Amino acid sequence: MTTARADGPEPGENEELLVERTDDAPRRSRGELRTDLVATSVELVIATVLTSAVFLLLYQRIEADTSDTTLVMPFMNDAAMHWPYWLSQAFGWTALLWSWVTVMLGLAVSGRSPDWLTISPARMERLHRSTSLTTIVLIFAHALVLSWDPADPNLAGSFIPWMYSHPPGRFGVALGVIAFWLAIPLGLSFYLRRRIGPRTWRIAHRFVIVVYILGVWHTLLWGTNVWFDGWVRWLLWALQIPVAVLLVARLLAPARRGERLPLRLSELRQRWSGGTLARLGGRLVAVLAAVALVVVVVTGSIGGRDREDYDRTPAETGHEHEH
Numbered sequence: 001m002t003t004a005r006a007d008g009p010e011p012g013e014n015e016e017l018l019v020e021r022t023d024d025a026p027r028r029s030r031g032e033l034r035t036d037l038v039a040t041s042v043e044l045v046i047a048t049v050l051t052s053a054v055f056l057l058l059y060q061r062i063e064a065d066t067s068d069t070t071l072v073m074p075f076m077n078d079a080a081m082h083w084p085y086w087l088s089q090a091f092g093w094t095a096l097l098w099s100w101v102t103v104m105l106g107l108a109v110s111g112r113s114p115d116w117l118t119i120s121p122a123r124m125e126r127l128h129r130s131t132s133l134t135t136i137v138l139i140f141a142h143a144l145v146l147s148w149d150p151a152d153p154n155l156a157g158s159f160i161p162w163m164y165s166h167p168p169g170r171f172g173v174a175l176g177v178i179a180f181w182l183a184i185p186l187g188l189s190f191y192l193r194r195r196i197g198p199r200t201w202r203i204a205h206r207f208v209i210v211v212y213i214l215g216v217w218h219t220l221l222w223g224t225n226v227w228f229d230g231w232v233r234w235l236l237w238a239l240q241i242p243v244a245v246l247l248v249a250r251l252l253a254p255a256r257r258g259e260r261l262p263l264r265l266s267e268l269r270q271r272w273s274g275g276t277l278a279r280l281g282g283r284l285v286a287v288l289a290a291v292a293l294v295v296v297v298v299t300g301s302i303g304g305r306d307r308e309d310y311d312r313t314p315a316e317t318g319h320e321h322e323h
């Protein structure tokens with residue numbers, strides 16, 4: 001049986017244009033997954049090259065004694081010994097880059113595309129799916145490689161929240177671990193949506209933005225290469241403005257008609273319900289977040305520490321700076 005779509009595209013429907021509930025749904029889902037995995041493998045090759053370049057840069061900075069990581073953690077100053085740590089940091093950066101791209105694509109595809117955008121919604125959605133899978137693999141690599149570091153060779157620390165004991169610390173790392181575990185059901189359930197129902201899938205996937213926010217928060221809080229005030233930390237903040245703007249646009253002008261809110265107060269009153277209130281609240285939070293981000297970036301109040309407070313003399317432990 002096929003049900004005609006009445007209110008704009010569903011995620012995964014841009015190609016199908018119909019919500020299909022047929023007996024061969026599991027087979028179709030597997031086919032989709034296979035297509036996405038092919039695109040993901042290509043992206044993983046690109047991501048590996050990029051990660052290697054970041055790794056070499058970070059490694060070189062440790063050797064040259066110009067790294068901020070060893071300013072925060074002087075006991076990590078043996079570049080060769082701690083290679084898994086630098087590699088983990090490098091995977092962290094590519095994971096963050098891919099998650100930025102996939103969030104932008106996801107927001108663009110679920111909002112109303114402007115006319116000047118030449119890329120078709122179907123293509124954008126395919127890219128969103130493959131970049132999401134790549135992001136999950138990169139986060140996994142970031143955490144796995146971290147557990148090989150001789151300073152704290154602990155697999156549980158990388159995958160169980162609050163089990164990480166190595167400085168900078170537990171809370172910031174826990175944010176990343178939670179992001180990873182949330183990304184799996186909120187992202188991968190796409191391939192089960194015909195079983196769990198498109199509505200359940202859609203409601204769950206709406207919260208995937210939390211994964212991205214946790215990833216960015218984790219980086220700003222505990223990334224030692226963005227620990228201090230400076231242009232890299234500033235850029236990281238600035239790159240969140242387009243995400244916030246697109247989120248506001250997506251909420252104010254959703255692609256699905258059923259998600260739109262009337263602009264007139266009288267019409268709004270007629271449709272008043274808990275759901276309408278939640279939608280209005282969501283839009284307000286998004287607008288406030290976008291304004292706050294602009295204020296942070298324009299004023300430069302980016303919350304970095306001061307280099308003057310840190311001493312680049314090799315020490316036995318770096319725990320004195322643990323927060």
Ligand code: HEM
Nearest residue numbers: 089092093095096143158176177179180215219223224225
């Ligand atoms: C299982 C999940 C995760 C674990 C165990 C983990 C662990 C860590 C640790 C220990 C650091 C500190 C490294 C340093 O000294 O800079 C770090 C930094 C970082 N993480 Fe994660 N993380 C996880 C998830 C994520 C996620 C979801 C993202 C973003 C998508 C991410 C992106 C980053 C980035 C960009 C850095 C900064 C690296 C640097 O400063 O060079 N991580 N992570």
